[in-house]
Amino acid sequence: xxAEIVEAELVLPSYFSFKKVQMYEKYPxxxxxGRHWKHLKQIIQAENYQNYPPDEPNxxxxxxxxxxxxxxxxxxxxxxxxxxxDPRTNLRYANTDVFKIVRSLPNDYVQRYLSLRNAQVVxx
Amino acid sequence: MDxxxxxxxIRIEDGAHHVCHYTLSFTICRGFYSHExxxxxxxSKATLSSSSACSSSSASPTTMPFISKIHRQxxxxxxxxxxxxxxDNGASYFRIGWAGESDPRVIFRNIVQRPRHKITGxxxxxxxxxxxxxxxxxxxxxxxxxxxxxxxxxxxxxxxxYILDFGFDRMGANGSGIDHPVLITECVCNPVQSRSKxxxxxxxxxxxxxxxxxxxxxFSYKYNQQRGVCDKDGxxxxxGFNTTHVIPFVDGEPIYKGxxxxxxxxxxxxDYLKQLLxxxxxxxxxxxxxxxxEDLKMExxxxxxxxxxxxxxxxxxxxxxxxxxxxWQLPWVPPPTEEPPSEEEIARKAAIKExxxxxxxxxxxxxxxxxxxxLENELHGLEFLLRQLEQVEERNIPSFLAxxxxxxxQEIESARGKASQSLRKAKGEPKSEQAETEADPATNEKxxxxxxxxxxxxxxxxxxxxxxxxxxxxxxxxxxxxxKRHEEELERERKQQLEEEKRLExxxxxxxxxxxxxxxxxxxxNQRKRLKTNGGGHTNGNNLSGxxxxxxxxxxxxxxxxxxxxxxxxxxxKGEDTFGARDEDWQLYKLMSKDNDDDDEGPDQDxxxxxxxxxxxxxxxPTFVPKSEASTSQPAEVPRSRPLTKEDFxxxxxxxxxxxPEILFSPKWIGVDQVGLDEMAGVTIRRLPFKDESLEERLxxxxxxxxxxxxxxxxxxxxxxxxxxxxPCGVPIKIVRALDPVIDAWRGAAxxxxxxxxxxxxxxxMDYYEKGxxxxxxxxxxxxx
Numbered sequence: 039x040x041a042e043i044v045e046a047e048l049v050l051p052s053y054f055s056f057k058k059v060q061m062y063e064k065y066p067x068x069x070x071x072g073r074h075w076k077h078l079k080q081i082i083q084a085e086n087y088q089n090y091p092p093d094e095p096n097x098x099x100x101x102x103x104x105x106x107x108x109x110x111x112x113x114x115x116x117x118x119x120x121x122x123x124d125p126r127t128n129l130r131y132a133n134t135d136v137f138k139i140v141r142s143l144p145n146d147y148v149q150r151y152l153s154l155r156n157a158q159v160v161x162x
Numbered sequence: 163m164d165x166x167x168x169x170x171x172i173r174i175e176d177g178a179h180h181v182c183h184y185t186l187s188f189t190i191c192r193g194f195y196s197h198e199x200x201x202x203x204x205x206s207k208a209t210l211s212s213s214s215a216c217s218s219s220s221a222s223p224t225t226m227p228f229i230s231k232i233h234r235q236x237x238x239x240x241x242x243x244x245x246x247x248x249x250d251n252g253a254s255y256f257r258i259g260w261a262g263e264s265d266p267r268v269i270f271r272n273i274v275q276r277p278r279h280k281i282t283g284x285x286x287x288x289x290x291x292x293x294x295x296x297x298x299x300x301x302x303x304x305x306x307x308x309x310x311x312x313x314x315x316x317x318x319x320x321x322x323x324y325i326l327d328f329g330f331d332r333m334g335a336n337g338s339g340i341d342h343p344v345l346i347t348e349c350v351c352n353p354v355q356s357r358s359k360x361x362x363x364x365x366x367x368x369x370x371x372x373x374x375x376x377x378x379x380x381f382s383y384k385y386n387q388q389r390g391v392c393d394k395d396g397x398x399x400x401x402g403f404n405t406t407h408v409i410p411f412v413d414g415e416p417i418y419k420g421x422x423x424x425x426x427x428x429x430x431x432x433d434y435l436k437q438l439l440x441x442x443x444x445x446x447x448x449x450x451x452x453x454x455x456e457d458l459k460m461e462x463x464x465x466x467x468x469x470x471x472x473x474x475x476x477x478x479x480x481x482x483x484x485x486x487x488x489x490w491q492l493p494w495v496p497p498p499t500e501e502p503p504s505e506e507e508i509a510r511k512a513a514i515k516e517x518x519x520x521x522x523x524x525x526x527x528x529x530x531x532x533x534x535x536x537l538e539n540e541l542h543g544l545e546f547l548l549r550q551l552e553q554v555e556e557r558n559i560p561s562f563l564a565x566x567x568x569x570x571x572q573e574i575e576s577a578r579g580k581a582s583q584s585l586r587k588a589k590g591e592p593k594s595e596q597a598e599t600e601a602d603p604a605t606n607e608k609x610x611x612x613x614x615x616x617x618x619x620x621x622x623x624x625x626x627x628x629x630x631x632x633x634x635x636x637x638x639x640x641x642x643x644x645x646k647r648h649e650e651e652l653e654r655e656r657k658q659q660l661e662e663e664k665r666l667e668x669x670x671x672x673x674x675x676x677x678x679x680x681x682x683x684x685x686x687x688n689q690r691k692r693l694k695t696n697g698g699g700h701t702n703g704n705n706l707s708g709x710x711x712x713x714x715x716x717x718x719x720x721x722x723x724x725x726x727x728x729x730x731x732x733x734x735x736k737g738e739d740t741f742g743a744r745d746e747d748w749q750l751y752k753l754m755s756k757d758n759d760d761d762d763e764g765p766d767q768d769x770x771x772x773x774x775x776x777x778x779x780x781x782x783x784p785t786f787v788p789k790s791e792a793s794t795s796q797p798a799e800v801p802r803s804r805p806l807t808k809e810d811f812x813x814x815x816x817x818x819x820x821x822x823p824e825i826l827f828s829p830k831w832i833g834v835d836q837v838g839l840d841e842m843a844g845v846t847i848r849r850l851p852f853k854d855e856s857l858e859e860r861l862x863x864x865x866x867x868x869x870x871x872x873x874x875x876x877x878x879x880x881x882x883x884x885x886x887x888x889x890p891c892g893v894p895i896k897i898v899r900a901l902d903p904v905i906d907a908w909r910g911a912a913x914x915x916x917x918x919x920x921x922x923x924x925x926x927x928m929d930y931y932e933k934g935x936x937x938x939x940x941x942x943x944x945x946x947x
Binding site: 039040042046048049050051055056057058059061065075076078081082084085093094095096097100101102103104105106109110112116118119147150151154155156 | 286289296318323339353354368469470818829830836
């Protein structure tokens with residue numbers, strides 16, 4: 039290792055005196071462990087919230103509901119108010135100048151703009 | 163394609179010379195990345211000129227609450243084992259320190275990188291953010307920075323362990339085990355799986371004697387409550403990294419039943435800004451690193467009182483908008499300007515060219531003379547042969563000819579004719595004119611038989627006459643064509659003279675007319691082209707925009723053909739097949755055949771006229787530039803060819819400054835269908851289990867905003883306006899920002915852990931294993947001690 043890396047103590051040592059179980063003991067090298075963790079979705083599923091009274095707060099039921107206000111529609115490209123939307127690309131646009139840009143955008147850019155608001159075409 | 167021209171670039175007059183010095187209400191700079199900002203200059207667009215430039219990192223070291231602190235502490239052993247260690251385990255930053263102190267000892271980004279060392283090839287673990295210059299020894303392409311968080315819940319405890327290792331190590335821990343109680347923050351209603359895994363990790367791996375869990379937002383609220391910023395009844399709005407919470411407090415205790423969570427936070431704002439900038443400036447995509455964009459966000463983003471009106475301001479290009487537009491000048495070195503070659507250089511080049519030309523001319527001359535020589539020799543030889551042949555007796559001719567290689571006298575003569583002709587050509591004498599003029603008087607003799615009636619001729623002569631007739635008609639045709647050409651030339655000259663006269667009469671008017679004519683014609687031609695591609699104007703009148711973009715590759719005739727083909731293909735088997743019963747049916751095949759395309763008519767009259775006018779305009783008007791077709795159909799081609807300028811290396815962002823944080827109020831914009839920040843207050847009040855108007859009033863008159871994202875200027879005003887809209891008229895609304903939205907949670911927790919009753923809120927390893935999961939699930943500390 040280079041001197042400046044050692045000096046900055048950039049690399050986390052593998053042994054710490056204050057640990058009862060070291061990392062290399064817990065996860066020995068060269069052994070495939072597979073996936074040993076759960077995604078949040080799986081964690082929530084395992085919590086079995088349906089077995090608890092619904093008025094007890096939990097991770098799922100404190101989530102906010104959908105908005106009751108009408109959604110302000112903004113131009114996907116410029117961020118201005120967007121009264122129009124292009125049925126061909128599904129992009130919202132503010133005026134004719136933006137429309138020209140919208141129509142000249144290559145498809146992958148259209149999809150990237152759509153994916154900003156999670157409206158892109160998803161192939162399954 | 164070039165998206166960069168979507169925002170009208172504002173021209174900057176070189177008048178303003180004062181150095182811009184906009185002070186933001188907060189200046190945040192992450193320690194290690196601050197040097198990066200020194201390279202790039204931030205200019206207020208309104209004051210942008212070559213002389214006025216100011217550096218963005220005007221942050222003085224005293225006002226940097228967000229700096230990473232990773233120096234190893236040396237006083238770990240001075241603390242008794244009764245002093246708790248306090249950890250604010252936020253999704254963006256990890257802060258660890260001692261209970262009772264005012265600031266955390268160690269702060270670093272809550273990320274782990276596991277790159278490969280380039281030389282030795284071993285995989286190493288790097289926790290937190292470090293000087294990026296040191297990362298050059300590592301191959302970071304395989305794995306990016308990893309977080310232990312999914313949304314705001316810890317789920318990867320291997321990553322968490324690396325982070326805790328690093329945190330305790332930098333605290334200076336060196337004994338056998340961490341012999342201090344630990345207070346660690348978690349999210350609201352943390353799933354018990356995550357909580358128990360965290361407990362297990364702390365107990366089993368680090369040997370911690372006891373643990374307490376608490377919610378960061380609650381600690382922040384309590385800290386501010388103790389300092390009189392907010393009351394014991396109120397709302398805590400915590401704008402975190404991944405999520406935003408609103409928690410109601412009644413009598414100084416959080417009521418989780420009434421809390422709500424929207425899955426939007428600072429991460430999403432930065433990501434949104436990053437995506438928008440990379441889409442706007444695809445050429446500079448590599449510049450927009452996460453750290454850089456985060457810095458941009460923290461320095462320039464703000465929240466408007468009213469998004470729509472602010473956006474309209476920018477759309478109109480108003481003066482205020484211009485002032486609010488920020489411009490990031492990327493490092494740019496002007497390309498070396500090519501000096502015009504000096505006089506001597508030009509002279510030298512011309513001399514070289516002249517010399518080369520001379521040599522070529524000499525070579526050509528030598529070649530020509532040698533050829534003339536050769537041809538003359540051949541001619542002499544042939545003439546000599548002919549003279550000899552005259553002297554040779556009739557019967558000896560064949561044997562004589564056999565020696566020479568020619569078959570007959572005629573052949574020799576024709577060879578002589580050819581040779582003399584090419585000799586004339588080589589010498590540069592005109593031949594055809596002579597020949598034709600010579601032919602003229604002979605015409606009548608040549609066509610001697612034409613005017614004699616057939617009955618007076620022998621069959622041989624009749625054949626001859628037919629030949630002569632055809633030759634004559636051909637000859638006459640040629641004559642006529644020549645005549646016509648001559649006449650056209652005369653006409654053109656006459657026209658030119660006429661125009662010249664007009665021009666001399668009134669040059670301006672003439673030029674104007676010419677321009678008008680040019681415009682008319684070019685429009686006419688364009689229109690025709692458009693019609694051809696769009697198929698007769700049934701495109702709802704939006705011709706201009708209709709012919710750009712996708713899906714319009716076929717012209718009208720081709721489209722019609724495709725339509726016929728498809729109808730023919732899918733018409734089968736539908737009822738009775740009557741095709742062919744009528745004769746017109748068979749016309750279909752004619753229409754379908756490819757030969758029907760008639761779009762290649764070649765340049766027509768208008769186009770030649772256009773070309774003529776444009777060439778004439780180019781002669782007369784030096785400023786005239788003919789509109790090229792390429793510029794209308796492929797606008798992307800043009801900028802590529804021009805040299806890059808300073809403006810191409812400017813990242814201009816105006817609307818983005820307030821568009822990105824606005825997603826906190828309109829999560830729908832990034833596809834999250836949940837209420838925004840202002841509505842969350844209403845949701846929380848609705849969710850409270852008891853209906854009490856005076857309590858609701860007390861809640862809304864003490865709203866605390868905390869968390870990193872509450873640092874945006876204007877958020878308090880905006881929230882007040884938003885909450886006023888959803889609350890009954892006239893109720894008191896008071897919104898305050900936390901004293902230090904970033905560190906307050908840790909400070910509150912540190913104060914909490916230093917209280918003598920803190921021990922009643924902790925649980926030991928024995929409790930953990932004896933009381934079981936259900937107890938752990940319902941574990942909740944009392945915040946008012």
